[in-house]
Amino acid sequence: xxxxxxxxxxxxxxxxxxxxxxxxxxxxxxxxxxxxxxxxxxxxxxxxxxxxxxxxxxxxxxxxxxxxxxxxxxxxxxxxxxxxxxxxxxxxxxxxxxxxxxxxxxxxxxxxxxxxxxxxxxxxxxxxxxxxxxxxxxxxxxxxxxxxxxxxxxxxxxxxxxxxxxxxxxxxxxxxxxxxxxxxxxxxxxxxxxxxxxxxxxxxxxxxxxxxxxxxxxxxxxxxxxxxxxxxxxxxxxxxxxxxxxxxxxxxxxxxxxxxxxxxxxxxxxxxxxxxxxxxxxxxxxxxxxxxxxxxxxxxxxxxxxxxxxxxx
Amino acid sequence: xxxxxxxxxxxxxxxxxxxxxxxxxxxxxxxxxxxxxxxxxxxxxxxxxxxxxxxxxxxxxxxxxxxxxxxxxxxxxxxxxxxxxxxxxxxxxxxxxxxxxxxxxxxxxxxxxxxxxxxxxxxxxxxxxxxxxxxxxxxxxxxxxxxxxxxxxxxxxxxxxxxxxxxxxxxxxxxxxxxxxxxxxxxxxxxxxxxxxxxxxxxxxxxxxxxxxxxxxxxxxxxxxxxxxxxxxxxxxxxxxxxxxxxxx
Numbered sequence: 373x374x375x376x377x378x379x380x381x382x383x384x385x386x387x388x389x390x391x392x393x394x395x396x397x398x399x400x401x402x403x404x405x406x407x408x409x410x411x412x413x414x415x416x417x418x419x420x421x422x423x424x425x426x427x428x429x430x431x432x433x434x435x436x437x438x439x440x441x442x443x444x445x446x447x448x449x450x451x452x453x454x455x456x457x458x459x460x461x462x463x464x465x466x467x468x469x470x471x472x473x474x475x476x477x478x479x480x481x482x483x484x485x486x487x488x489x490x491x492x493x494x495x496x497x498x499x500x501x502x503x504x505x506x507x508x509x510x511x512x513x514x515x516x517x518x519x520x521x522x523x524x525x526x527x528x529x530x531x532x533x534x535x536x537x538x539x540x541x542x543x544x545x546x547x548x549x550x551x552x553x554x555x556x557x558x559x560x561x562x563x564x565x566x567x568x569x570x571x572x573x574x575x576x577x578x579x580x581x582x583x584x585x586x587x588x589x590x591x592x593x594x595x596x597x598x599x600x601x602x603x604x605x606x607x608x609x610x611x612x613x614x615x616x617x618x619x620x621x622x623x624x625x626x627x628x629x630x631x632x633x634x635x636x637x638x639x640x641x642x643x644x645x646x647x648x649x650x651x652x653x654x655x656x657x658x659x660x661x662x663x664x665x666x667x668x669x670x671x672x673x674x675x676x677x678x679x680x681x682x683x684x685x
Numbered sequence: 686x687x688x689x690x691x692x693x694x695x696x697x698x699x700x701x702x703x704x705x706x707x708x709x710x711x712x713x714x715x716x717x718x719x720x721x722x723x724x725x726x727x728x729x730x731x732x733x734x735x736x737x738x739x740x741x742x743x744x745x746x747x748x749x750x751x752x753x754x755x756x757x758x759x760x761x762x763x764x765x766x767x768x769x770x771x772x773x774x775x776x777x778x779x780x781x782x783x784x785x786x787x788x789x790x791x792x793x794x795x796x797x798x799x800x801x802x803x804x805x806x807x808x809x810x811x812x813x814x815x816x817x818x819x820x821x822x823x824x825x826x827x828x829x830x831x832x833x834x835x836x837x838x839x840x841x842x843x844x845x846x847x848x849x850x851x852x853x854x855x856x857x858x859x860x861x862x863x864x865x866x867x868x869x870x871x872x873x874x875x876x877x878x879x880x881x882x883x884x885x886x887x888x889x890x891x892x893x894x895x896x897x898x899x900x901x902x903x904x905x906x907x908x909x910x911x912x913x914x915x916x917x918x919x920x921x922x923x924x925x926x927x928x929x930x931x932x933x934x
Contacts, residue, residue, distance in 0.1 A: 479819025559848030
């Protein structure tokens, strides 16, 4: 039986999230798999058109419903299950959207889920990190059962465009729950790239000293077109909002360039950055564990070094 | 009675340096410190605070695992839980089995709220809460950083990638906790003594009518690849130069 993979699209109603292209890239590593994307939205046209262009995708299924205005797992899951019949694998991104939703889908299907899928070895053999990335587990599933997975974002480069998949509208007649209601979302708006997918990230630790201290990072980031992250210590101290947290309990990222400024390098932070292509550490303590993983280490006072780097660019 | 059910899991303590066994069949757990999963401690703390505010009358902790797991139940009782349920089982408990067992306990105890950690720090699956909510056909609010209760609803602020999202859910519901929901209290010695007298009921999966089925085979454990140690640069100029050479600036 050849694999048929259904990917659940993450989007904001207008724009497809890059996480979906990463799921497609993951699915493409399974040779011969047929790949489809399902878009749940109020009006799916714009997002479906973007999904149809992803290389390797043969089909885009749209499910339109006014109840899909916000991505509520309890509302989306039964709709996706309604179209999941022909598929052997259901993938979603290992983002808060996908982690929340895919396990609910797995529950409805009573199917097993592989969380944080990092490599596909065959249709039934996969690799994933456990113990915060301190061990890698190879998992085998049964060939005759549906499998759900969340795809680890740091392990895949986004699939390219150039595709032309057929877009089909699915009529899904399931009763949707009303027990879960969206109230609001608050996000710190800024012009910087998205931390989860940025090519360059500059992160600050407690050594920045204050929210004010982070300004030198924002200034350098603007010049480099980089996203700004923070260590858990900096977030807990109130220097940066929690959506900026990088690490095991925050975002796990894999940028081309990661600059850790005034971050000592607690294990939980290193877990979040170990797939970065190049790591730079700037810290006044030459013994800090961050230097163990850094490709380039600079021992110095960050309040002098950062403005100087900015001047040199 | 207004009850809150809290799920807890016994895991390798978060301070332990994880080592993969040389035969690749698991990680080293002999003589290793075990603890309550940190996210579950947060779940219990939140339940206790709700009870202390008068929002619930009883906090029940439940776990599924081998006999040793009772140590963690005693810790939970010492923190302030009123009673404990131990579903005894050896071997791998997948999220679906855990959720089915919890659902049986829910049917028995009729809680208004079930609070679980967002994930266990050993297998990092992060599924049980959502699977349970699906099987129970009730709301889920994952990654909670703030929880406010009324008689029939919960208003939950969730830590999502975009920032903070607030949902309103009808009760009963499943909540899973994120780090910033609260800071769990420390257990005091007299409480440990008192906890020894609190009720701890032992059950089995079979008695609950739940089959311990394993759908995924854990084929091989390996240590992660190590990063090569890099070089030291002496100043900002040398750093900028090196990064330009690599095409990163």
